Amino acid sequence: MSLIELTAVTRTVLIPDADPLTILDGVSLRVEPGERVSIVGRSGSGKSTLLNLLGMLDLPTTGELSFEGESVPAMKPGRRDRVRGSNVGFIFQQFNLLDGRTALENVTMPLLYARGPRFWGRERIAADILDRVGLGHRLSALPGSLSGGEQQRVAIARALVRQPKLILADEPTGALDVETGQSVMTLLDEIVREENAALVTITHDPAIAARSDRHFRLDRGVLTVAEGAARNAGRADEPVTDGPVADDAVAVL
Amino acid sequence: MGGFLAGVVGACAEAWQEVRIHKGRVLLSLIGVAVAVCALSGAVAMSAIAQQATIEQADSAGGRAATLTMSMQPSDSTATGRQQATQAWFDVLDRYEISYASRVFWGSSRVQFPDSVQEAGMTVVDQPYGEMHRTRMVEGSWFQPGDSARLAPVVVINTPFWESLGSPDLATHPTVTIDGLGGAKAVIIGVYGTSSWDTWPSMFMLTGHFESLLDPVQAAGSMPQYEMWVPPDLARELQTRIQAELSGAVGAQGFVSVDRSDWGAQMDDPTTILRVITMVIGGIILLLGALSLVNIALVTVRQRIREIGIRRSFGATSGRVFFAVMMESVVATVVAGIVGVILAVLLVQSPMVSELVSFGGISDVPPFPASAAVFGLVVATVVGALAGLIPAIIAVRVKVIDAIRY
Structure with a gap:
């Protein structure tokens, strides 16, 4: 059973005094447990919308979206929130750490929505994972006193603290310099592999995309397989591929 | 859970x-x-x-809840008639076991102050009156049950009275000369508090002492008011019974009126x-x-x-x-x-x-x-x-x- 699956998903938004805007058009994608997938595309191509759908923050206008075989639109909102909290971890481009909270409090935050031993032992669990990302000595540091790389490592720790099955990374190195970005991605890869979580990375950077097992390109809402991602690593200006349409992509997964 | x-x-x-x-x-x-x-x-x-x-x-002012206030005027207005009426009231108190009761006279009397003779308020009461009216003492004490047996009259004065006397120490048993009662010397045993706007010197005296000092002719002239502190839930019934019983005692020409005077008697x-x-x-x-x-x-x-x-x-x-x-x-x-x-x-x-x-x-x-x-x-x-x-x-x-x- 796939971890998450999109079948012929379309997402349109209504615009006043204009035709509905199609952001995603017939997207099909299947992500298996432990798999690493990258999606590249220009700004406005629908990457974030796709990420929101994968993270169950948004619902498709048409088509099917399922998580571990269960239809996401059919879930009640509360259950959808709980399934997301237990199974999905987000890493944002701008880190999105909570201001005024220490690194430990930021990483503890997702565990406030857990139950049982994870809830009651939340501070210990958060401290352990911060230690794993090399920030065991910065537990009490506020986001403002951390470097960009450190902030993103806190964000990675926060995304992983509930041991999710799926990590969604939206331009995880977008706010970092090349060297720091590579180091953060190396760390992310390692931890994701150790946790056996699936990682979907959305990026402009072919070098980051090249770290994944499978590569896709999103162009004007249409998802295609990017065959030449590894080949084109480091050449972000060029189109990644002219690969087949998304339906074909599903066929080869 | x-x-x-x-x-x-x-x-x-x-x-x-x-x-x-x-x-x-x-x-x-x-x-x-x-x-x-x-x-x-x-x-x-x-x-x-x-x-x-x-x-x-x-x-x-009106007594605690529930205070029954009685006015009584016997047909026979002589001293004997008054005594008989008062005795009838005492009988009522015994019958209904009312232990808090007091006769009350209001009046005034000339009193010798250090610098002059002034008119001072005088309320003549029985010993339970202090408890019934929640009289707040600031110095000394209220009358004790045996005080009426004292040979020398005792008085409880208010703060303005005490201050007019120079606030003497009550332990020295200060006295005051009451010109209106034949120049009797009364021992001050207590000072009670009054509202800040009440500046008129006033005092309390026990009925027994007052009657012994008063000219018998004067004493025959007026009847006191009678007050009884009774349980509020029995007040209405007692009011009716006492009215009926004392109506017989005062004779056909006399009258008796029993009413509640405390604030609880008010509607609001x-x-x-x-x-x-x-x-x-x-x-x-x-x-x-x-x-x-x-x-x-x-x-x-x-x-x-x-x-x-x-x-x-x-x-x-x-x-x-x-x-x-x-x-x-x-x-x-x-x-x-x-x-x-x-x-x-x-x-x-x-x-x-x-x-x-x-x-x-x-x-x-x-x-x-x-x-x-x-x-x-x-x-x-x-x-x-x-x-x-x-x-x-x-x-x-x-x-x-x-x-x-x-």
Whole structure:
């Protein structure tokens, strides 16, 4: 059973005094447990919308979206929130750490929505994972006193603290310099592999995309397989591929 | 059950974290609500003190609940007739086992003060009168049961009287010469408190001493008023029975009138208006405090849209966000409520305020009413919940996708 699956998903938004805007058009994608997938595309191509759908923050206008075989639109909102909290971890481009909270409090935050031993032992669990990302000595540091790389490592720790099955990374190195970005991605890869979580990375950077097992390109809402991602690593200006349409992509997964 | 407990504890932990981080905002909210709760609890407590003062003043004038006041005029107006009527009253007291009863004469008499002879008020009573009218002593003591057996008359004077005499030490057994009673020297055994506006020297004397000093012809001229302190629930029945029994004793030409004179006989509680006014004022103050709280909470929740979006993306349900935002308001107002109640206790218990509210002091100073403290805390919690409702609704309506890009 796939971890998450999109079948012929379309997402349109209504615009006043204009035709509905199609952001995603017939997207099909299947992500298996432990798999690493990258999606590249220009700004406005629908990457974030796709990420929101994968993270169950948004619902498709048409088509099917399922998580571990269960239809996401059919879930009640509360259950959808709980399934997301237990199974999905987000890493944002701008880190999105909570201001005024220490690194430990930021990483503890997702565990406030857990139950049982994870809830009651939340501070210990958060401290352990911060230690794993090399920030065991910065537990009490506020986001403002951390470097960009450190902030993103806190964000990675926060995304992983509930041991999710799926990590969604939206331009995880977008706010970092090349060297720091590579180091953060190396760390992310390692931890994701150790946790056996699936990682979907959305990026402009072919070098980051090249770290994944499978590569896709999103162009004007249409998802295609990017065959030449590894080949084109480091050449972000060029189109990644002219690969087949998304339906074909599903066929080869 | 475990999940529910974790949810509640988690929401409280979140709320406390929020309160801790936004100290400035919380402090502002706290001040407004604390002042409001302090005002409200203080008003309720001061109302209780003022109510006690009002009751005591009413008791001082009309007796405690329930005091039956009787006027009696026998057909035979001679001394013998008067004695027979009074004896009939004593019989009634014995029959109904009424131990708190007093005859009361009001009048005045010339008294020798250090610098001049002045007219002073004189109330002639029996010993139980002091307890029945809650007479507040400031020096010495009220009459004791055996005092009427003393050869020398004893008097209890009011504060202006005492001050006019130069506030003598009662341990030295000071005396006062009552010219109106044949120049009798009376020993002052106590000083009772009066309202600040009552400046006329007055005194109490026991009926036995008064009658022994009075000219028999004068004594025959008037009848006292008779007062009886009875259980309120028996007052109506006793009133009817005593009226009927004494009507027979005074003869066909005489009359007897028994009425309730205490404040409880009135249709309305005399403190109702005072209580309503203080509650209305407190309510207005609280409303202003709540409005400022809502205002600050609304501004804050708009500043926190991104944070709410992040929390939602990490699994916070809309119900949880609603509860957490509401809890922030409740946590803040409960803390403010506790501070407000403590301030109110300190304020109300200060002797200056107590003196001011009780119009010159009361004998039974009530402790800070627990009801006022509980009321203040409950109101603070309710206000916190109501004030948190609007921001909580706004927080729930936040679109996660937009919020995390905010």
